[in-house]
Each structure stands twice: as C-alpha cells, then as structure tokens.
Amino acid sequence: xxxxxxxxxxxxxxxxxxxxxxxxxxxxxxxxxxxxxxxxxxxxxxxxxxxxxxxxxxxxxxxxxxxxxxxxxxxxxxxxxxxxxxxxxxxxxxxxxxxxxxxxxxxxxxxxxxxxxxxxxxxxxxxxxxxxxxxxxxxxxxxxxxxxxxxxxxxxxxxxxxxxxxxxxxxxxxxxxxxxxxxxxxxxxxxxxxxxxxxxxxxxxxxxx
Amino acid sequence: xxxxxxxxxxxxxxxxxxxxxxxxxxxxxxxxxxxxxxxxxxxxxxxxxxxxxxxxxxxxxxxxxxxxxxxxxxxxxxxxxxxxxxxxxxxxxxxxxxxxxxxxxxxxxxxxxxxxxxxxxxxxxxxxxxxxxxxxxxxxxxxxxxxxxxxxxxxxxxxxxxxxxxxxxxxxxxxxxxxxxxxxxxxxxxxxxxxxxxxxxxxxxxxxx
Numbered sequence: 001x002x003x004x005x006x007x008x009x010x011x012x013x014x015x016x017x018x019x020x021x022x023x024x025x026x027x028x029x030x031x032x033x034x035x036x037x038x039x040x041x042x043x044x045x046x047x048x049x050x051x052x053x054x055x056x057x058x059x060x061x062x063x064x065x066x067x068x069x070x071x072x073x074x075x076x077x078x079x080x081x082x083x084x085x086x087x088x089x090x091x092x093x094x095x096x097x098x099x100x101x102x103x104x105x106x107x108x109x110x111x112x113x114x115x116x117x118x119x120x121x122x123x124x125x126x127x128x129x130x131x132x133x134x135x136x137x138x139x140x141x142x143x144x145x146x147x148x149x150x151x152x153x154x155x156x157x158x159x160x161x162x163x164x165x166x167x168x169x170x171x172x173x174x175x176x177x178x179x180x181x182x183x184x185x186x187x188x189x190x191x192x193x194x195x196x197x198x199x200x201x202x203x204x205x206x207x208x209x
Numbered sequence: 210x211x212x213x214x215x216x217x218x219x220x221x222x223x224x225x226x227x228x229x230x231x232x233x234x235x236x237x238x239x240x241x242x243x244x245x246x247x248x249x250x251x252x253x254x255x256x257x258x259x260x261x262x263x264x265x266x267x268x269x270x271x272x273x274x275x276x277x278x279x280x281x282x283x284x285x286x287x288x289x290x291x292x293x294x295x296x297x298x299x300x301x302x303x304x305x306x307x308x309x310x311x312x313x314x315x316x317x318x319x320x321x322x323x324x325x326x327x328x329x330x331x332x333x334x335x336x337x338x339x340x341x342x343x344x345x346x347x348x349x350x351x352x353x354x355x356x357x358x359x360x361x362x363x364x365x366x367x368x369x370x371x372x373x374x375x376x377x378x379x380x381x382x383x384x385x386x387x388x389x390x391x392x393x394x395x396x397x398x399x400x401x402x403x404x405x406x407x408x409x410x411x412x413x414x415x416x417x418x
Contacts, residue, residue, distance in 0.1 A: 151237050154371050
C-alpha cells in the first residue's frame with residue numbers, strides 16, 4: 001500500500017475529506033507541523049550563503065539541521081496517526097458477546113488508547129518545537145522571505161492546537177486515570193506558552209514587513 | 210510540468226523547504242485552507258446518513274456542497290500562488306540598463322504586484338469562509354468526529370493569518386496607494402472577526418469532547 005506521504009497532495013485531500021475516518025485531523029495536524037518545519041528550512045536555505053547575512057550564518061546552519069530533523073519527524077507522524085487510529089477502530093470492532101470477549105476487547109481498547117494519547121502528544125511537542133525554531137527564523141532570517149517565518153509559526157500553532165484535541169479526546173477515554181492525568185499535564189506544559197509565543201513571533205514578522 | 214497538487218506530499222514538503230522561492234508560504238496557506246475545507250467535508254460525510262443525525266442531514270448536505278467547492282478553490286490557490294510569485298520574480302529580473310528599460314520593468318512589477326496582492330486576498334477570504342463552515346460542522350456534526358471540526362478551524366485560521374502576511378507585503382510595495390489601501394481595507398474586513406470566531410468554534414469543540 002502506498003504510504004500517505006507518497007500520495008499526491010490532491011489525493012491526500014480527497015481522502016481527508018472522504019467517508020473514511022483516516023486520514024483525519026491527527027494527520028492534518030502533523031502535516032501542518034511538517035509545513036512549519038519546511039518553511040523554517042526555506043528561510044534558512046534562502047539566508048545561508050548570502051554575504052549580507054554572514055554574521056548569522058552559523059546559527060542558521062544549525063537551525064536548518066534542527067528544522068530538517070523536525071520535518072522528518074512530523075512527516076512520519078502523518079502515517080503514525082493513521083496507524084494508531086486504525087488500530088483503535090479495529091479494537092472497537094472486536095467481538096463482545098460474552099464476559100471473556102468483553103474483557104479482551106476492553107484491554108485491547110485501553111492499550112490502543114494509550115498509544116492514541118501518546119502519538120498526538122508527540123505531535124504537539126514537535127509543533128511546539130517548530131514554534132521555537134520559527135522565532136529564530138523570524139529574528140535572524142533573510143528579510144526577503146521573512147513572511148515565510150510568519151506562516152511557519154501559524155502552521156505550527158495550528159498543528160499544536162489540533163494535536164491537543166486528539167490528546168484530550170483519547171485521554172478522556174482512558175481508564176488508567178494516573179496515566180491520563182500525567183499525559184494531560186505534559187500537554188499543559190507544552191501548551192503553556194504556545195499561544196503567547198506564537199503571537200509574539202507573528203508580530204516580529206509583521207514589524208519587519 | 211507536473212502541477213503541485215499532483216506531486217507527492219513529501220515532494221511538496223521538499224520543495225517548500227528548498228532553496229527555490231516557490232512554493233512558499235502562500236502555497237502553504239492555501240493548503241492549510243484546503244485541509245480545513247476537507248475536514249469540514251469529512252465531518253459532513255461521517256454525519257450524513259446516520260439516523261441519529263437525521264434532523265441536521267439537509268443542512269449538512271448543503272454544508273458539504275459548500276465545503277467541497279471551497280476545497281476545490283483553495284487547492285487551485287496552491288498553484289495560483291506559485292504562478293503569481295514566479296511572475297513577480299521574473300519582473301524583478303527584467304533588464305534595467307536605461308530609463309526606457311526601467312520604465313518597462315517598473316510597470317511590469319507594479320502589474321504583477323496587483324495580482325500578487327489579489328491572489329492571497331482571495332485565499333484569506335476563502336479561509337474566512339472555511340472558519341464559518343467549520344462552525345456549522347462543530348455545532349451540528351457527528352460527535353464521534355467533532356475534533357476534526359476543531360482541527361478544521363485552526364487550519365483555516367492559520368491559512369488566513371498566513372495569507373494576510375502576503376497581502377500586506379505586496380500591498381506595501383504598490384505605488385498605486387488607492388488600490389493598495391482598498392485591498393488592505395478588504396483584508397481588515399475579512400480579518401475583523403476571524404480571531405474571536407475561530408477561538409469560539411474551537412471552544413465549542415472542546416466543550417463537546
């Protein structure tokens with residue numbers, strides 16, 4: 001089967017819009033994060049090597065390495081979200097005729113929900129990192145492509161807020177409340193400064209237009 | 210040449226990250242808007258036909274028609290942004306040796322800047338429409354996929370704020386200030402309620418999780 005990232009953009013959008021539950025919002029969140037990382041890379045690529053920006057070159061070379069790693073991670077999460085959601089749906093479809101079947105089904109669902117909480121949490125963390133990288137791009141990048149740092153931060157913020165919804169849904173269905181509360185606390189920590197920080201980066205860009 | 214929408218997702222991300230100025234933030238903005246429209250369609254497709262949601266079926270059938278048209282429009286804008294930006298770059302590369310060449314070059318640049326202001330303005334308008342459609346999906350859609358309406362509104366909002374940056378940059382470079390101010394006024398009108406409205410839709414979704 002063709003992996004999602006190898007399908008044409010228009011095909012991804014068709015499948016996103018379609019009657020199947022996957023790909024859904026979790027994959028869209030990862031793609032927004034991947035676009036954010038890609039745009040940070042673009043700002044680096046159009047700054048590095050320009051004599052006018054020689055002073056920040058070393059910093060942007062390091063930034064590019066981070067943004068490209070992050071782009072790879074987030075691109076992988078497009079697929080990870082589909083796998084985890086498909087697995088969860090398969091668990092809900094397990095037979096539940098007797099007590100034994102019910103017990104097996106419930107255990108499987110709970111195991112799948114753990115992964116379905118952790119995968120979007122990792123996406124949220126990666127998007128928060130993309131926000132941090134976009135600040136460097138906005139502060140140091142080539143003024144000719146500075147708006148792309150502004151698009152990067154908005155894409156990263158949207159990816160983060162989107163991934164957060166999936167963490168919250170799946171954590172709510174977990175019976176292991178200690179695990180769920182720990183994951184929600186991690187999410188809170190990731191989210192805490194995201195709104196203010198993404199607004200601040202966007203304003204840095206606007207002030208340079 | 211293969212149109213961008215027909216290229217694999219990973220290829221789009223590679224080109225977004227790369228040393229070429231296109232595709233850039235304008236195409237990313239259009240793709241975020243298209244993802245928003247696609248997710249509204251998904252919520253419709255997973256609500257229509259379910260007996261539990263029979264009461265809102267007619268409304269969601271109408272919503273789906275709108276979201277699919279909007280998805281088509283926004284998908285087209287991925288390409289439109291590349292074309293308009295490439296044209297603008299080609300104008301800046303025109304010869305400017307004497308006064309005659311300079312006059313031709315300036316006229317061409319100004320003509321390209323008008324289009325480069327109108328194309329992201331249309332994208333901003335389409336993203337604002339996606340925010341409005343995501344409210345209906347959040348209010349009326351199947352609770353099982355309601356988080357996708359939340360992802361839709363965040364994607365649409367990020368697309369809008371991203372497109373706005375491109376309107377602002379290109380309007381700033383226009384010599385025809387009356388035209389530029391008129392376009393910026395249109396953008397303000399589009400933006401006015403977008404922040405509050407997208408926050409409100411996100412909270413509708415969160416309250417239903």
